[in-house]
Amino acid sequence: MTAPGLLRHDVGVPQPAQLFHTCLVNEIDPEVGLAAARVLERLGFVVEVPRDQTCCGQPSFNAGFLADARVVARHTLRVLDRTSGPIVIPSGSCADMIVHQYPHLFEDDEALHEQATRVAGRCREFSQFVAAHASGAPRGALATTVAYHPSCHLLRGLGVRTEPLQLIAGVAGAAQAGVAEQEECCGFGGLFSVKNAEISSAMLDRKVAAIESSGADRLVSCDLGCLLHIGGGLHRRRSRIRVQHLAQFLDEADSACGSME
Numbered sequence: 556m557t558a559p560g561l562l563r564h565d566v567g568v569p570q571p572a573q574l575f576h577t578c579l580v581n582e583i584d585p586e587v588g589l590a591a592a593r594v595l596e597r598l599g600f601v602v603e604v605p606r607d608q609t610c611c612g613q614p615s616f617n618a619g620f621l622a623d624a625r626v627v628a629r630h631t632l633r634v635l636d637r638t639s640g641p642i643v644i645p646s647g648s649c650a651d652m653i654v655h656q657y658p659h660l661f662e663d664d665e666a667l668h669e670q671a672t673r674v675a676g677r678c679r680e681f682s683q684f685v686a687a688h689a690s691g692a693p694r695g696a697l698a699t700t701v702a703y704h705p706s707c708h709l710l711r712g713l714g715v716r717t718e719p720l721q722l723i724a725g726v727a728g729a730a731q732a733g734v735a736e737q738e739e740c741c742g743f744g745g746l747f748s749v750k751n752a753e754i755s756s757a758m759l760d761r762k763v764a765a766i767e768s769s770g771a772d773r774l775v776s777c778d779l780g781c782l783l784h785i786g787g788g789l790h791r792r793r794s795r796i797r798v799q800h801l802a803q804f805l806d807e808a809d810s811a812c813g814s815m816e
Contacts, residue, residue, distance in 0.1 A: 560716035571640035572600035575678075577649045578610045579779040591645045592805035593680055598688050600640075606779060608758050613652040615661075619744055625660050629667065631758055632657065634675050642678045645802055646778050647709025648745070650680040655712060680709060682801055683776050684726060689725075695808030696727040702771035702796075703786065704762070706778035719777055719801055726808040728794045732769035736761070743784035755784075763788040766796065773797040777806045 572595050576588040592602040612627030631653070635642055644650040661667035681685070701723050709715045723729055742748060742758030762785060766774055774789070774796055777780050780784045786798040799807075 557797070561792055566732060568616045569599060569601045571638070572633065573638045573640055573642045573677075574602055574604045574685075575608060575611075575635070575642055575644045575649065577605060577646045577779070579783070580645060580680075580815075583783065584779055584800075587645055587800040587802055589799065591643070593806050594685060594802055595643060598685065599801055603638065603640075605634045605638055611652045613648060613656075613694070614651065614745060616656060621660065628671070630659055632667070632670050632674055632739040636670055638786045640677075642674070643681055643684045644678060645716065645800065646780075647680050647706045647713055648780065650678055650709040651712035653735050654678050666675075680707075680713055680715055680777065682719040682722060683713070683715050685805070686721055689722075695725070695805065695811070697738065697804075697808045698728040700730045700732050700733045700771045701804070702769045702774045703737070703764070703776060704734070704741060704776040704781055705738055706776060706781045707740050709777050715746055717774075722805060723775060724800065726805070729733035729808070732771035734769045734771075735765040737765075741781050741785050744774050745780065748784065752792055759784060761790045762790060763794075767792070767794060771796060773799055773804075775799050775801055777801045 573594055574588065574595070580588045595602050608621060610627055611631055612624040616624040617625060627741060644653070657671040657675055658668055661671050703719060703723060704717070705716065720731065723731060729800060739762065740758060741762045742755040744755070748755040766785070766789070772784060772795070776802065782798050789796050789798065
C-alpha cells in the first residue's frame with residue numbers, strides 16, 4: 556500500500572520506474588536520490604536502481620572526447636536497455652545527454668543508434684515525470700518562500716519550463732519569490748566553471764545577488780551541479796538561504812504533511 560503523501564495517485568499493479576541517479580547525486584549528495592525515490596514511490600511506482608550504472612559520459616562529450624563518451628554511453632545503454640519501465644533522471648543535464656546526444660553519438664552505427672533512440676524514448680527528467688504522473692490535489696505543505704533556478708540543460712535542452720514551477724506551486728504555504736534574470740545561467744556549466752573560472756565567478760555573483768534580493772528563504776533547482784555552485788556562493792556570503800533539489804523539497808513537504816495526519 557502506498558504511503559499517504561503529496562503526490563499519491565491510485566494505481567492498479569505497481570509499475571517499475573528506473574532511477575538513473577547521476578554521478579553528482581551518487582557521489583556527493585545521495586539524499587537527493589533517496590528523496591526522488593520516495594516521491595516516485597508515493598506516485599505508486601516501484602523504484603529500481605540499476606546497479607551497474609555509471610556516468611552518462613557528458614563530461615567527456617563536453618570536452619570533445621567523443622570516443623571516450625561513446626565508451627561510457629555504450630555501457631549505459633546496455634545497463635538501461637535491459638530494464639523495463641520509464642527511466643527517471645534527477646538532472647536536466649544528464650537527461651539531455653541521454654535523450655538528445657546519445658542518438659547523435661551513434662549515427663553511424665545502425666544497431667546502437669536504434670538502441671540509443673529506444674532508451675532515450677523511455678527517459679524523463681524528474682520534474683517532467685512527476686508533473687505528468689501526479690493526479691489529484693497536492694497534499695504537501697510548507698510555510699516557505701522559494702526562489703527557483705532553472706538549469707540551462709533543463710530549460711533550453713529539454714524545454715522543461717513550467718513543470719517545476721507547477722510542482723512548487725502545488726505545495727500549500729509555499730510562495731514563489733520573483734528572481735531577477737531568473738533564466739540566466741548560474742555560471743557552472745560543468746567544465747566551463749573550471750576553464751573559465753573568472754567568467755563563471757562573475758556570473759555566479761550576479762545569480763547569488765539576485766537570489767538574495769528576492770527575499771526567498773530557500774533555493775530550489777532540478778540539477779545538483781547548479782545547486783552546488785550556487786550553494787557555494789551563498790555559503791561564502793554567509794547567507795541563510797537553504798539550497799535544495801526539487802526532489803528534496805517535495806519530499807520534505809510530503810513528510811511535513813504526513814506528520815500532521
